[in-house]
Amino acid sequence: MTEDTPPDEERGTEPTRAGNEQHGPARLSARSEPQPAHRRRQAETVQSISRIASRWRQCPRCSVWADTASRSSDNTCGICAHSFPLSARQRITLLVDHDSFHEHDAMLEAGDPLCFTDRVPYPERHRAARQKTGLHDAAVYGTCAIGGHPTVMMVLDFDFMGGTMGVVVGEKFLRAARLAIERAVPLTVVSASGGGRIQEGTFALFQGLKTATAVALLRETSTPFLSVLTDPVFGGVAVSYSSIGDVVIAEQGTRAGFAGRKVIERTIGAKLPADFQTSDFLLRHGHVDIVATRRQLRPLLQNLIAFAARSALPPGPGEPPHPHVSAAPASGWQAVALARHRQRPRLDHYRDTVFHDMVTLHGDRSEGDDPALLTALGWLDQRRVALIGHVRGPGGFDPAHNWGMPSPCGYRKATRVMRLAARWGIPIVTLIDTPGAYPGPRAEENNQCAAIAETLATAARLPVPIVCVVIGEGGSGGGLALCLGDRLLIQENATLSVISPEGGAALLFGTTAQAPHIAARLRLRADDLHRHGLVDEIVAEPDGGAHWDPAAAAALLKAALRRTLAETERLDTANLLTQREKRLTSFGTVWDLGEETAPRDA
Incomplete structure (x- = not known):
């Protein structure tokens, strides 16, 4: 709809006093015909007021009157930066x-x-x-x-x-x-x-x-x-x-x-x-x-x-793999402690050091904008990338970011940006660091399961490279949602598990006191995961862990991303999707016990 333009107001007329007979004929004659000079001065005054009024406008935000001629070239209020209309x-x-x-x-x-x-x-x-x-x-x-x-x-x-x-x-x-x-x-x-x-x-x-x-x-x-x-x-x-x-x-x-x-x-x-x-x-x-x-x-x-x-850069020779010298934690529980360390660098650190000129994209276009999950477009050196990752905030336990536990709108935001990256031909980097998806009633009302499933199904057939890196905790389905790609890397002191040790202990033993025991049995350390073929590469950390030297940790991660992206960008779309499907459908071994060649103790 459009607002109707009101009709022009009729010009007012000077009131006449001809019927005021009590003042007498002489007085009537004097007042009925004002002097021409007076008329001219009156008209000039009206025009001057009109000119002044047309130059001044009150800002609807701060209520300050401003001279339109003195406004900045972008037609904004000099006091509160309110934007006036532009043609x-x-x-x-x-x-x-x-x-x-x-x-x-x-x-x-x-x-x-x-x-x-x-x-x-x-x-x-x-x-x-x-x-x-x-x-x-x-x-x-x-x-x-x-x-x-x-x-x-x-x-x-x-x-x-x-x-x-x-x-x-x-x-x-x-x-x-x-x-x-x-x-x-x-x-x-x-x-x-x-x-x-x-x-x-x-x-x-x-x-x-x-x-x-x-x-x-x-x-x-x-x-x-x-x-x-x-x-x-x-x-x-x-x-x-x-x-x-x-x-x-x-x-x-x-x-x-x-x-x-x-x-x-x-x-x-x-x-x-x-x-x-x-x-x-x-x-x-x-x-x-x-x-x-x-x-x-x-x-x-x-x-x-x-x-x-900008067209993507032609694939370069990449960098040789950084030699991984295992200095893994002695136990699974120690690995969990390091992954949760309050000084451990999180996504915001890597966003600012590994990447540059990032433009953050907000919202799922439906429900809201989840602060626990970041989506952004930017650059890794001269290579365009879409960055998607969990945000845990300062110390890794920030309630303003829901402790890094995304809600359905976060995963729908991730899915939307994945599809955008596919249309624009941009490789995707995901950084995984979450205890898990948020399990509250609001998340269930908004179909958390379908949101995660849609993210996974979308990533499975995207025609652009996807490189995933676990940089802290990779917890359950909330972490899984960003693990589907052409390569899965994990930092040396990060973890990846079907459930948190505390959650597993509560389910199996009825008490969280058995969490260290469950952590060991889950084989959630980077070395365990790599040995079983569940991750493709371990990204080394500085001695003692990434929290001892965040800048060095960022340099090691950046080198791994450069190399891995160069490898995946060499593949045409058909080969990329074929290799991705082969990789993703190969996890785990099954035996058909109906075949005579199957070992009976499998």
Whole structure:
């Protein structure tokens, strides 16, 4: 929907006092005809006030009045950085390289097949919007560069009938998508819309079918699609394309959703929370990947477009394996203690030392954003990678990260980013460090089992290399979810087990006092796992453990990842999937006791 523009107010007239006979004829004559100079001064005063008023606007966030002429070039409040609206042309100027934007199909216009009239006929309303904005419809698209990296960009202008999507907006999105596919460059779309255009009726409604088809084509051809939400985005634009980009970014202060706040409150008769549908709400509930200020948008898009468009490096010779000198803990229980050590480096340390220029992606686009599981895009030297891993926080036992125990939305987030990596042709690195998945009632209500199973099934057939590393505890199904790949590495003092020693002892002995005994019997040490062929390689740690020298531990892990990724990237997709399937289906040995060759004591 779009808000109707109120009719222009009629100009007021000077009140007459001709009927005030008690003052006498002479006094009436003097007051009925003001001096021309007075009239001129009055008109000049009104014009001056109008000019001043048009230059000043009150910030809706901090309530400070500011001179529009003194605002920064990005049209934000100098006090609280609130983002004031931008036209499509202003937005393009702000985001793209100077003189790089070349518009396509600027003259497209829609007809009026419904002969629609509200307070004025649709053609008249459309004509007024053209005069107001200088555009022929709400969408502007073309080719450009951001930071020297080519992209196709489309921007909606809210000043053109509320940025509503009609036939022209739908057609321009389709043409922009096809152009991006043809040129093999990312598509970047900046949306600001009140929804579908009422004046075009079901023709406008069905543009959602057209734009959804265009998104499917982008995915089918692995063409990156970056969606930027700016205030506001509702209705037809939100339900068809803006909410399902490969990466969805919300400008700070944006409101977005299916229906507007007032419509929902009137429909359901309930008062909504103050932050309902705001950018912070969208991030907290997992609907967007990133919330960025207006000043952060250009460098963020530059980074993402460079990342999405960059071809993977040709496989190099890699590095020779680091000689592993076993200094394994004397017992399984000692291994558990080292894996849980409060000074042991965790994912945040390796993210900042092994990788660089990481962009964290948030949310499962459905339920929420799990702080116990990180998903990010970034670089390992000059190689693009998608990083997925458990987050345990400071000391490894941080309640803010749920002690590293993911919920269903965490695994759904991981699955979403795995599929994104497959579309963009990016190898995946997973870092496993969790006591297990979160076992609470909320997790069961949201189908924890299916979330983990879907993550595993997705990873099994992804057409990109997957390298998994156990860096701490690999606990039960929660750890298993990130163990499926082409190679499984484990740090020297990490552990991997079907259950925690305490949990196993409680089940088998009815007391956790037997945990050290169960730890020994589970054979959960790196050496045990490698000897049984359950892990492919042990990554050495500094003497005494990774916590004695985190920087050295990071260097050893980085070298192992370089080498392993180089090995897997040499394989074409068919061989990669064949070898992965062979590896994953080979664990364990079974005997058919019906065959005479089977040993009876097996």
